[in-house]
Amino acid sequence: MFSRFFIHRPVFAWVIAIVIMLAGALSIESLPVAQYPDVAPPSIAIKASYPGASADSLENSVTQVIEQQLTGLDGLLYFSSSSDSSGDVRITATFTQGTNPDTAQVQVQNKVQQATSRLPTEVQQQGITVTKSQQDFLLIMALYDTTDKSTAADIADYMVSNLQDPLSRVEGVGSIQVFGSQYAMRIWMDPTKLAAYSLMPSDISSAIEAQNTQVSAGKIGAQPASRDQQLTATVTAQSRLKTPEQFRDIIVKSESSGALVHLGDVARVELGNEDYTTTTRLNGHPAAGIAVMLSSGANALATAERVKAKVEEFTAQMPKGYEVSYPKDSTDFIKVSVEEVVRTLFEAILLVVLVMFLFLQNLRATLIPAVAVPVVLLGTFGVLAVFGYSINTLTLFGMVLAIGLLVDDAIVVVENVERLMRDKGLSPVAATEQSMREISSALVGVALVLSAVFLPMAFFGGSTGVIYRQFSITIVSSMLLSVVVALTLTPALCAALLKPVAHAPSNANGFFARFNRGYENVQQRYTGRVTHVITGPWRYLALYGVVIVVMGVLFVRLPGGFLPNEDQGDVMVQFTLPAGATEARTSKVGESIEHYFLNEEKNNVEAIFVISGFNFSGSGQNAGMAFVALKNWSQRPGQANSSTAIAQRAMQALSAIRDAQVFTMSPPAVQGLGQSDGFTFELQATGNTDRGRLLALRDQLLAAAAKNPRLMAVRPNDLTQMPQLQVDLDYARVRALGLSISDVTSTLSSAWGGTYVNDFIDRGRVKKVYIQGDAESRGQPSDLDKWFVRGTDSSGNTVMTPFSSFASTRWSYGPESLSRYNGLASYEIQGIGAPGVSSGKAMDEMEALARALPAGTTFAWSELSYQERLASGQAMSLYVMSILVVFLCLAALYESWSIPFSVMLVIPLGVVGAVLAATVRGLENDVYFQVALLTTIGLSAKNAILIVEFAEAAYQRGATLYEAALEGASTRLRPVLMTSMAFIAGVFPLAIATGAGANSRISIGSGIVGGTLTATVLAIFLVPMFFVMVRRAFPGRRTPAASLTVEPTSTQGEN
CATH class of the missing domain: 3.30.70.1430 (Multidrug efflux transporter AcrB pore domain)
Known part of the structure; x- marks a missing residue:
């Protein structure tokens, strides 16, 4: 017997345990911390x-x-x-x-x-x-001036000049997006003055390029040189210009009279913004910001810490009054949610130990399975390090689940040893040896079954497969380490620590005495009821059939999902004004949103960062975005102060803004899978469908979605059609007038669009030079006539020809932004399910509406929705694969194709409880619930194995089927109840979780608690019946297998 060696060599057993713990303890320091692994x-x-x-x-x-x-x-x-x-x-x-x-x-x-x-x-x-x-923002760093002495342009220039490059080089940063811009040398051209001097924008550009340049002049005395050369020195000549005054002095033309025309004579020169796309505010102060996007595969928490440390290096050097804020920081949620799971882990350990003490009623006996907890948990950390995993919510969830499972093996050993000492009067050593002969195969069987349940998860692909693998490797490694400890250290401790315990007097009045009397009464009633079930099974078979029907109906009706939405500590607001709205109008709406959050939600809001000119739909003067940082979860107790409730109230209040469409949203469940929660739908063009037709079909789909009561906030993720001024050039007329087409197009481009020329030096930093028409020359369509192109007449004289001579304008509408998906023209649509409607159901509704459209389109899902659709197709395969592998393991264990059915029939008894708990609590059939369902399958099988193992052993010894089933049930009732209650106690903190990441914990905890309850309460009655029915249908041989050789045991249970 394998365990006998360690019973007589306890030091050896301790050495194995210590080595396992040391390996895990050393690994913890090297394991990174994250919310999720690389799910995206x-x-x-x-x-x-x-x-x-x-x-x-x-x-x-x-x-x-x-x-x-x-x-x-x-x-x-x-x-x-x-x-x-x-x-x-x-x-x-x-x-x-x-x-x-x-x-x-x-x-x-x-x-x-x-x-x-x-x-x-x-x-x-x-x-x-x-x-x-990745596409979404890990964090946003906002810089603002508390004194309000600096303009937004001043702040942005300081930020870009000092922080942009250092932050972009931080390890783990994929890219950054700047809200604001550094200074640039802006040359605002006056078309009237240009025409007066017969100049065009291209002349200005050429003059700047020629006179704002870095000259490489070589050296005096550079080799080859004469042998008597006595001096060598670097030659410096003209360098790049630095100030507006120097640019104003650039010579753009020399008149025949010798007079010089300078840049300042035909243009206004100033230090302005390099980019005027966005304006930003933080809590009402002018501000600038940098959004950091994570590099694929990088650790979010470590990257954010490095970014903040880099920013901290510059804070002491910042101008007086400059402050840094983080209006969006995904890592706050990561840290708090991981801390919450760690706290749950310790709560689970405490509750499991209390349940063990309640049943074992002996500090020595309780200590033995308690010792297994740190050994197995630390060992699991070592396994995670070997596989290159991190400490994240998924692996910690796996450990919380493993706590209840890993003590099961030790509990079974201790309980059986105590029973043998009490009922047979054996010494601790003899009782331990006898116990390990009886239950070693059951321990191995349970470990195989639980591993079989979770192992198939490790082989699934996609983002769901990454999540499954975290649970699979964590729980399977815990189970395997647990059975190693149960076969080595636990029997050694039993033989050394346990003492024979005398029967308590029947009239004792202590708590444990009353508990034992109550348990004995329950066991006697249980034995009688099991006898009734075995001898009259038809009524209970009908009950079993009802359970299966209820399970099927509830499971089918359970709404689908991918991952539950969480209160991540921030809310986002996207707003879009009508086509053609100016930045000033957009900023006014942004101020209204800012005012609402800082006043109506002041008790919940920490900061609000408002951007005009940008949102997730694109960039434009009519687009805006607000990032609202909420206060810590501990300062926002109750569902009314959750991010979802705050977002819903804001959506209702801000819908009163008539000048804009306002949508509130939360971050996606997984970093890197989209910008916000909800679904992402791609409507694609097929065949000869052009943009106009696709747009009409998109609007038709949006109209149908707006009428659907199961959908909410369905919106196009692009900017509306904008007014466009179409300039039509008559190229024949251009040629007839002796003009160059390139001069015409470059003049138009430079005048209204602006042209980058080259660079200049500003306070030691290289910045850009732009030329563009002054605001007064590009504010109206008629301003096009103010611009001239130089040509020559038939006599060779220079002539300045206005655009009106060869160009006309007309108004039209065109897209402000265009999207494509997999090479096809597309429109992206986002939205969420109405309250009470799952994401999976909302996606089904969108698909149904899209299929009702006329021909010419197809559709696809992207980002989080793509992974959700992929996951929904994998779930059933996972269940089937796990159940099949469990069956095969049981068949190998019992050397029988029939006996495993008496274990497998118990699975619906656990599944119905999990599904019922999810239905009552309004949960979705998401990835966490799927893990809960698989755990329930394993636990259901485990309880059945403990009973069937002993029943089969008794049957092989010659007992009748009824006697064998009754012996297995009555003998194993106490360990079944004890292990199940211990597991429920360990998982219960998950089911009642609050705070950051609570929804994920509730999803997995509720399913397991419900499933374990029904799997235990129903299985202890029906498993003996299943054993009798299967054995009667398939009698087989009564030749005891080696693994099932056990000594005769009492059928009366404990007294």
């Missing part, structure tokens, strides 16, 4: 810029050119792109789980390089970046 698939972001281009122009000349090269990429799942009228293109390629982000980045970079030569010169000049960056 790796993504690569491509960014390009074409200043002044429309969304249409960008899509046709940049986006599609790059997309067409994205072929042959290993592991590519899907790619999406957006092109907006601010001149920015973003293409995101998402890869399958397990793809190396570095390899993917190199492959994408190579594909982009192949497309570069086909891109416009302006795009190549701006540069194309390829980063392994």
